[in-house]
Amino acid sequence: MISRRIFLKDGAMALVSLGFAPTFLARTVEGLGAQRQKILITIFQRGAVDGLNMIIPFGEQDYYTSRPSLAIAKPGADENTAVDLNGFFGMHPRMRPLKPFWESRNMAIVHACGSHDATRSHFDAQDYMESGTPGVKSTSDGWMNRYLHAKEHQKATPFRAVALAPQLPRSLQGTAPALAIGQISQFGIRAGQSTDMVQSSFEAEYASAANSVLHSTGREAFDAVKMLKKADPSQYAPSNGAEYPPSPFGQALRQIAQLVKADVGLEVAFAESGNWDHHANEGAAVGILANRLDDLARGIAALVRDLGDRMEDVVVMTMSEFGRTVAENGNRGTDHGHGNAMMIIGGAVRGGKVYGTWPGLAREQRHDGRDLAITTDFRSVFNEVVRGHLGLRDTTRVFPGFKESAPLGLLA
Amino acid sequence: MKMGVFRRFPYAVLAVALAGASFTSVDAQKRATAIPAATDDKTIIHALNRIGFGPAPGDVARVRKMGLSAYIDQQLQPERIADEKVAARLAGFETLTMSTRQLADEYYLPAQMIRRQAQRASSAAAAAAPNDPAMQPGNANAGRQNRTPEEMQAQRAQRRVLDELTQQKVLRAAYSDRQLQEVMVDFWFNHFNVFAGKGQTRIYLTEYERDAIRPHVFGKFRDLLGAVAESPAMLFYLDNWQSAAPEGTAMEGPNGRNPRADLRRRPGQMGRGNPNRPGVQRRPGMAGANPTMADLPPALQNRRPRGLNENYARELMELHTLGVDGGYTQKDVQEVARAFSGWTLTQPRQGGAFVFEPRMHDNGDKVALGLTIKSGGGKRDGERVLDLLAKHPSTARFLATKLARRFVADDPPKALVDRAAATFLKTDGDIREVVRTIITSPEFLAPASYRAKVKSPLDFVASAVRASGADAVNGLPLVQAMRELGMPPYGCQPPTGYSDRAEAWVNTGALLNRMNFAVALSSGKLRGVTPSSGVDQSTIVSQALGGDLSESTRATIGRATTTPQAIALVLGSPEFQRK
Numbered sequence: 001m002i003s004r005r006i007f008l009k010d011g012a013m014a015l016v017s018l019g020f021a022p023t024f025l026a027r028t029v030e031g032l033g034a035q036r037q038k039i040l041i042t043i044f045q046r047g048a049v050d051g052l053n054m055i056i057p058f059g060e061q062d063y064y065t066s067r068p069s070l071a072i073a074k075p076g077a078d079e080n081t082a083v084d085l086n087g088f089f090g091m092h093p094r095m096r097p098l099k100p101f102w103e104s105r106n107m108a109i110v111h112a113c114g115s116h117d118a119t120r121s122h123f124d125a126q127d128y129m130e131s132g133t134p135g136v137k138s139t140s141d142g143w144m145n146r147y148l149h150a151k152e153h154q155k156a157t158p159f160r161a162v163a164l165a166p167q168l169p170r171s172l173q174g175t176a177p178a179l180a181i182g183q184i185s186q187f188g189i190r191a192g193q194s195t196d197m198v199q200s201s202f203e204a205e206y207a208s209a210a211n212s213v214l215h216s217t218g219r220e221a222f223d224a225v226k227m228l229k230k231a232d233p234s235q236y237a238p239s240n241g242a243e244y245p246p247s248p249f250g251q252a253l254r255q256i257a258q259l260v261k262a263d264v265g266l267e268v269a270f271a272e273s274g275n276w277d278h279h280a281n282e283g284a285a286v287g288i289l290a291n292r293l294d295d296l297a298r299g300i301a302a303l304v305r306d307l308g309d310r311m312e313d314v315v316v317m318t319m320s321e322f323g324r325t326v327a328e329n330g331n332r333g334t335d336h337g338h339g340n341a342m343m344i345i346g347g348a349v350r351g352g353k354v355y356g357t358w359p360g361l362a363r364e365q366r367h368d369g370r371d372l373a374i375t376t377d378f379r380s381v382f383n384e385v386v387r388g389h390l391g392l393r394d395t396t397r398v399f400p401g402f403k404e405s406a407p408l409g410l411l412a
Numbered sequence: 413m414k415m416g417v418f419r420r421f422p423y424a425v426l427a428v429a430l431a432g433a434s435f436t437s438v439d440a441q442k443r444a445t446a447i448p449a450a451t452d453d454k455t456i457i458h459a460l461n462r463i464g465f466g467p468a469p470g471d472v473a474r475v476r477k478m479g480l481s482a483y484i485d486q487q488l489q490p491e492r493i494a495d496e497k498v499a500a501r502l503a504g505f506e507t508l509t510m511s512t513r514q515l516a517d518e519y520y521l522p523a524q525m526i527r528r529q530a531q532r533a534s535s536a537a538a539a540a541a542p543n544d545p546a547m548q549p550g551n552a553n554a555g556r557q558n559r560t561p562e563e564m565q566a567q568r569a570q571r572r573v574l575d576e577l578t579q580q581k582v583l584r585a586a587y588s589d590r591q592l593q594e595v596m597v598d599f600w601f602n603h604f605n606v607f608a609g610k611g612q613t614r615i616y617l618t619e620y621e622r623d624a625i626r627p628h629v630f631g632k633f634r635d636l637l638g639a640v641a642e643s644p645a646m647l648f649y650l651d652n653w654q655s656a657a658p659e660g661t662a663m664e665g666p667n668g669r670n671p672r673a674d675l676r677r678r679p680g681q682m683g684r685g686n687p688n689r690p691g692v693q694r695r696p697g698m699a700g701a702n703p704t705m706a707d708l709p710p711a712l713q714n715r716r717p718r719g720l721n722e723n724y725a726r727e728l729m730e731l732h733t734l735g736v737d738g739g740y741t742q743k744d745v746q747e748v749a750r751a752f753s754g755w756t757l758t759q760p761r762q763g764g765a766f767v768f769e770p771r772m773h774d775n776g777d778k779v780a781l782g783l784t785i786k787s788g789g790g791k792r793d794g795e796r797v798l799d800l801l802a803k804h805p806s807t808a809r810f811l812a813t814k815l816a817r818r819f820v821a822d823d824p825p826k827a828l829v830d831r832a833a834a835t836f837l838k839t840d841g842d843i844r845e846v847v848r849t850i851i852t853s854p855e856f857l858a859p860a861s862y863r864a865k866v867k868s869p870l871d872f873v874a875s876a877v878r879a880s881g882a883d884a885v886n887g888l889p890l891v892q893a894m895r896e897l898g899m900p901p902y903g904c905q906p907p908t909g910y911s912d913r914a915e916a917w918v919n920t921g922a923l924l925n926r927m928n929f930a931v932a933l934s935s936g937k938l939r940g941v942t943p944s945s946g947v948d949q950s951t952i953v954s955q956a957l958g959g960d961l962s963e964s965t966r967a968t969i970g971r972a973t974t975t976p977q978a979i980a981l982v983l984g985s986p987e988f989q990r991k
Contacts, residue, residue, distance in 0.1 A: 046905075120722075120742070121730055123908045158920070166898035168919040180919040182896065189924065191931045194977060201968045201981050202927050208964035209986035213866070213918050218986065221920035274905055279651045279723055330719030331654045336726075368742075 036313050038390050041256055041269045041303070042144070044130075044169065045296070045320035047276035048122060051340035052326065052361075052372060053289055054095070055109055055354070059088035062361035066327040070284050070334070080285035085109070089354050093285050094294040097301035101345050105352035106304075106311070108410055112339040112356050113376040114322055118368075120336035122277070125321035129378060130170035132399050141174025144268050146398045147386055148176035157265030158224035164252035164271050172270055177220045184233060184255050188225045199225070231262035242306035245298045249273040253303040260310060267390075273299070276320060280331035304345060312347035315389045315411075317381070323372050326361050339372035342381055348389060348412050355408045376408065384410050445852035447481040454958040456480055458862055461991035462819050463487055463851055464591025466875030467956050469947055484851060487592035488630065488844055498588040501885075505576040512619045512644065516763025519573050520615050523566035524761075530563050574608060577618050578901040579887030582894065585874035586884065596629035596847070597621065598870060599818055604640045604732060605909035606649035608902040613649045615763050617902055620645035633811065633841035634802035637732065641798060642766045644757050650907065652724035653757040655749060657774030720774070725749035727907045729801065735813075738806030740781060747780035751793040808836035812846065814912070819850050821864045822913045828855040863990040866914035869897035871991060872926055876933055876983045879956035881947040886940025893929045893938075897922050923989075930984035934976040949978035957987055 057063050058074045072092060075084035082090025083099055089111065091098065101107035117134040119125050128134040132143025148161055161178035163169050172178040181187055191198040199222070206218025236258045244250040252271040259266045273296055275288075282289045296318075304311055323340035339359070345351070359365050359373040367373040379402045386392050388411035396402075448455075456475045460467045463484065475483045486493060502508060507515060559567075584594045601621055608614040624643040628636035640646050647653040725748035729740045754773030758764035768791040778785040778793065783800050785793050801807055812832035816824030828850065835849040836842075850856060867875060873893050877884060884890060894901055898917070904910050911917075936943050949969055953959055961969075965985045972978035982988060 118742075120745075121726065121736065122906055123730070124736060166896070166922065167916060173915055178919075179921065180898075181921045182898075182925075187921065187924065189931070190928050191935075191977075191980070194973075197973075198927075198931060198977065198980065201971065202984055204968050205962070205965045205981065205985050206923075208962050210962060211863075211866075211986060211990060213914060214923075214986040214989060217918050217920055217923055221924050224920055225924070279721060280654055329721065330656060330658065331651070331721065335722060 037265070037267060039260060039266055039269065039314045040385060040390055041253075041271070041314060041316045042171070043296075043300070043316065043318045044126075044171075044270070044272045045276050045318060046122075046126065046272055046274045047320075048125070048322050048324060048336060049276040049292075049320040049340065050278060050282060050289055050334050051111070051320070051323040053282070053284070054092055054293060055085075055111055055341040055343075056082045056090045056092065057088065057111075057358070057361065058082045058090050060361045062326070062363075066361065068328070069332050070282055070328045072285055086354060088358075092290065092293045094290045095297040097297045098343075098345075101301075101304060102352055106347065106349055107343060107345045107351040108349050108353055108355060109341055109343055110355045110376055110381050110408065110410070111341045112359050112372055112374055113342050113381060114339050114374045114378055116374060116377060118338070120322065120338075122321055122336075127170060129319060129321050132171075132379060132382065133401065134379075136401070142169070142171035143382060143398055144171045144270070145174025145176050145178060147268065147390065147392060148178065149174070150394070150397045151390070151392045152176075155265065156267075158220050158227060159259060159264040160267045162256070162259060162266060162269050164255050164269065169270055169272065172268075177216070179220065179224055181255070184228065184258060187228055227264055228262075231264050233258045233262050236261075238302065238306040240305045240308050242302040243298075244302040244306075245295050247295050247299070249295055250299040250302065253299045254306070257303055257306045260307060260314065278324075278333045279329065279335060280333040282328075282333045300343075300345065311345075315344060315346035315349060315385055317345075317385055318343045319378065325370050326366055326372060327370065337371035338367040339374040342378065344381070344385070344410055346389070350410060350412050355410060377402070377405075380404065380408060381410065384408060445481060445484075446854040446857060447484065447852055448857075449479070449481070451476070451480045454862070454960065455857060457956065457958045458857070458991075459484070459851075460591070461871075461875070462856070462865075464595060465585045465871060466878050466991065468878040469881050469944075469951055469955055471878075472955055481852075484848075487590070488848055490590035490593035490630070493590050495589045498584055501583050501587055502580050505580060507573045507576045507618060508580055508622070510618070512616055512763040512765070515573055515618060516615055519570050521762060523563075523570040526560075526563050526566045530560060573618060574614055574902070575888060575891075577621070578891040581901050582870065582874060582890040583884060583887045585870060586877040586890070592847075593626075593629060595818070596843075597626050599815070600625050600629050600636065602904070602909035602912075603814065604636075604646065605904050605907055606645045606902075607905045609905065610649055612760055612763075613645055614902075616643070616645035616648060619643075628843075630844040630847070631842075633807075633836070633843055634798065636843070637798050637802050638795070640732070641728070641752075641755070641794065644760070644764070644766055646724070647755060647757055647766060648760060650724035650727055651721045652752055652755055653760055655721035655724070655753050655755075656719065656772035657750070657753050658719045720746070720749045720753060722746060722749045725752060728752075728797075731907055731909075733801040733810065734804060734806040735810030738804070738810060744781050747778045748797050750774040750776070750778050751780060751785060751797045754791070755794055802841055803837070805833070805837065808833040808841075812836055812850075815846060816850050816855075817912050819847070820853075820856055820861050825855045828853050863987075865991050866917055867989055867991050868910065868912070868917055869894045869899035869922075870901075872897065872989065873929065875956070875991070876930060876988070877941070879952045879988075880934060880979055880983065881944030881951075882933060882941050883944065884938075884941040889932075889938035889941055893925075893932075896925045897929070918989075926989060927980075927984035930982075930988075931980040934979035934983060936976070943976065943979070947979075948975050949982050952979060952982045957982070961985070961987055 052063065053070060053072060056072050064071045073081040075082050075090050080093050083093055083096055084090050085102060098107060115125060115128050115134040117128055130142050131139040132146070133139040144161065158177065158179060161172055161176070163172050163178065163180045165180055166182045168178055168180040189195055189199040189202065203222045206215060209215040209218060238244065238254065238257065244254040249271060256269045256271060259269070275292055278289055281287070300316060303316065307314055319342055320340055322336060322338055324334035324337040326337070329335050357375040359375050361372070363369050365373060379399050383395050383399055383402065383404055384407055386395050386398055392398065453472050453476065456472050457467055459480055460471055460475065507519070585598070588594050604625065606613050606617070606620065608617055620643050624639040628639055722745050726745045728748065729738065729744065730736045734740055754769045756767060756769045756772060758767050770790060773790060775787050777787050780797055781800060783796065785796060789796065809829065812829045813824060816829050816832055820828060831853070832846050832849045836846050839845045855861065873890050877890065891901055895903070899910055932938050933941065934943055953961060965987060969978050969981045972981055
């Protein structure tokens with residue numbers, strides 16, 4: 001921790017890099033309360049990102065032979081080559097904004113990771129990843145919602161679980177309260193001068209709604225409105241010179257940072273990034289995938305920078321329903337595959353390391369002879385984060401049926 | 413909740429069902445409908461909420477007069493309903509009747525050309541200023557914040573196509589007298605979902621809904637499935653237009669010649685011909701000329717290594733027909749993809765049409781879902797797969813479940829699904845009869861179904877406009893409302909379409925947005941949407957909600973200081989969110 005590069009409080013960057021450490025250490029624990037809330041921010045890359053071009057196994061010759069037009073060149077002087085991580089893996093060149101976190105050992109990667117269920121359906125695979133029960137379709141709630149249940153506590157606020165999305169994602173659906181917000185600035189009743197009257201009228205209506213879903217959702221909504229009003233996030237300016245991309249994803253992350261810093265009780269947050277399903281003309285160092293990764297990396301980098309020392313209590317975790325075929329298809333794209341890569345960033349993350357067992361890309365090492373095999377169940381990663389970061393000791397209710405093998409040791 | 417009146421139903425339903433009593437229409441008599449001869453207003457409101465987008469002022473009285481059974485029969489035959497009012501509202505939307513080709517020529521291609529010109533100019537600028545971060549690769553647009561007036565105008569023109577399409581959707585829902593037809597168009601579009609945001613898909617959207625979906629919503633499922641399979645929108649959205657037999661598979665070209673020889677050469681060589689391949693000279697239609705780029709199927713023009721694309725084949729089975737548990741394997745997906753190889757598009761970037769391209773088709777033997785397809789079938793290969801899927805029991809069950817979910821309950825009664833699936837199989841997939849089975853069933857009218865569903869954003873927006881009698885000359889604010897409620901029209905990215913279950917739509921943010929829409933609509937804040945002066949809160953309470961309000965809602969509305977406020981409190985109430 002001490003050796004991490006320093007981020008100065010005035011927002012200027014020290015060295016070329018930044019970590020999360022010393023300003024936080026300088027603060028006294030008493031000043032913030034003995035038990036600060038741990039926060040998990042999950043990011044779903046919907047559409048199945050091409051994990052082999054996101055976290056590139058440039059040490060594999062098979063990677064290059066399988067992808068004549070899509071492969072990213074080995075790390076080199078050119079800016080369009082892979083960003084070296086450990087001499088074998090590299091990041092896509094457009095993910096360079098994340099490199100400082102790797103160097104400060106706040107960013108870990110789990111590769112060849114995913115669901116042992118073999119489905120290549122986006123719908124099923126997303127459903128499984130969000131329900132946390134691969135192979136079981138009948139699970140009615142999401143894993144994040146089950147976490148909320150398993151760790152119910154008195155201080156829970158309406159903002160305990162928030163999706164910055166127009167709809168609540170599957171992972172947050174369930175019987176524990178969770179919020180979906182498109183735009184926090186628009187959150188509330190807007191009726192001009194009669195806003196207060198109209199709001200209290202609606203509140204009364206929903207308080208006695210016969211339908212229990214509408215009743216409880218209505219109550220949550222009005223609690224949340226009041227709380228957010230008190231926190232007044234309308235005057236928000238990101239810290240430390242963080243610049244979020246103008247995309248919906250970037251703006252979702254910006255608003256998550258607002259909620260974190262407004263201290264409204266945020267515990268689990270969700271944002272999604274779409275358009276990863278590149279069956280055709282995927283591009284390599286530049287192109288469609290590159291632009292999506294650029295948005296992803298700049299968004300995450302801005303979030304981490306903006307949260308600054310708050311990152312000591314935050315873990316950011318990315319996921320995507322499955323990986324894509326090792327070989328490119330006839331349309332210079334990739335089809336639905338199997339294993340994929342996840343990224344975990346945070347103050348307590350034992351970063352600077354690619355976790356998992358690399359299965360190799362030779363044909364006989366592949367799943368079905370075509371896809372990256374899976375050596376780490378995605379639930380292992382979720383489970384370690386829920387246990388090690390969010391502090392839930394018994395996770396059997398969150399991941400029913402999951403038998404944990406040896407932990408990866410992602411968290412300090 | 414006051415359900416007294418509605419609770420009288422089961423007895424009536426039972427008596428009717430057991431006695432097989434006679435009803436208003438001869439057809440209905442034959443079909444043993446569960447619709448009682450005399451229905452109370454709540455029953456009528458329930459039906460109007462489910463087979464349409466809710467009651468408008470006067471609707472309940474009209475249906476009471478003609479009889480609910482007759483009304484349902486009429487709705488099942490939309491061609492017998494004149495529907496002039498909505499035609500008048502859509503008269504100014506000239507893109508709705510244009511062919512894809514026209515839309516491409518007049519709206520999309522000019523915009524594309526102007527955009528490309530601007531991009532080229534911008535790339536040239538980037539080359540001149542390599543250190544400008546805005547000019548890095550992929551940031552071509554970021555560097556061009558100052559668009560030319562021509563570009564802006566072309567963009568506006570291009571946006572008009574989607575603007576008119578999205579408006580017509582919500583305006584038809586709000587104003588069409590063919591209410592059930594609009595429910596069905598929405599249902600089937602969503603079932604065969606395509607996404608406006610995926611590449612060229614939007615060029616094809618207008619034609620897709622108008623020509624592939626709409627004419628078949630009450631027809632035979634096989635016809636609908638076939639129309640979708642050949643629709644450029646679906647071919648583009650699920651990539652099948654690019655799916656070609658991989659190298660080394662059995663192919664047969666014209667004159668029994670293996671045409672792959674023509675296709676294997678690099679694009680740069682295409683125009684030169686190949687003296688070592690005399691077959692090229694005999695190519696039909698080539699009149700001895702060497703083949704050029706333009707002669708090749710577009711999917712082959714720019715890329716050399718070819719291959720199957722499984723996307724359509726998979727979703728065809730998982731989402732369009734059998735359902736995910738419908739009993740198919742990854743092997744079936746591959747075989748079906750082979751069957752559909754060569755179902756492609758002429759000039760997809762210019763709004764070209766469907767074409768079967770034998771030179772892309774995998775002509776080998778196939779075994780899909782137990783069906784053996786011998787080589788040589790050509791386009792028939794795919795059609796035989798569609799034939800099989802369209803009459804498969806898994807398809808019957810999957811579609812029956814989805815339709816019953818739409819009309820009856822999120823978790824529809826199994827007995828009803830069984831009967832609807834049986835109707836599907838018995839009638840060779842006659843959608844009208846399947847829907848009739850569902851909406852004339854005892855389950856449809858059972859107390860358990862009353863207000864059992866939460867309105868989708870489209871249901872809510874359209875029903876609020878209808879109930880309040882608002883006059884929308886501009887549909888865009890309604891479209892915008894749907895976006896804010898999480899259901900942008902034609903904007904559902906995954907092929908699954910939007911969920912038809914309550915939990916997808918009830919969340920705190922969306923709920924607040926519904927209340928806000930109610931406020932904006934009733935207070936005349938939506939541009940081009942005028943509230944009706946003749947409709948007040950009591951009209952809506954009695955005609956759209958059957959007077960069925962909680963004490964709290966009733967009291968709250970009573971305290972409102974203005975009529976628009978009172979209307980907002982009705983339309984935003986928990987009661988109005990349900991159907």
